[in-house]
Amino acid sequence: VQLVESGGGLVQPGGSLRLSCAASGFTFSRADMNWYRQAPGKEREWVATITRDGGSTNYADSVKGRFTISRDNAKNTVYLQMNSLKPEDTAVYYCNAPLSGRQWRRDYWGQGTQVTVSP
DSSP states (O other): OEEEEEOOEEEOTTOOEEEEEEEESSOGGGOOEEEEEEOTTSOOEEEEEEOTTSOOEEEOTTTTTTEEEEEETTTTEEEEEEOSOOGGGOEEEEEEEEEEOSSOEEEEEOOOEEEEEOO
């Protein structure tokens, strides 16, 4: 299993970024996918979830109305569109695939991509 995030960078407050996470090594279309983030000195926190068919999404209150999670199962990629960015959105953003079988469950993570929101 491999998850590779991209699209992070430095952006001014009020700006936008689109993160991508390219997945491989598992049947992407059968997996719900998540985005998490971790700010300096803080615990990793959940940001958003999208179901395997893209039919349902859920967001943390802190990003609701500003971020949009989406996926393209033909490209094995999940996205996070981030608008109206705030300095408090500064963090390393991680793609997460919670995979399971009959008697196992494991969380897979990407390496993360840094998002910095600063004037």
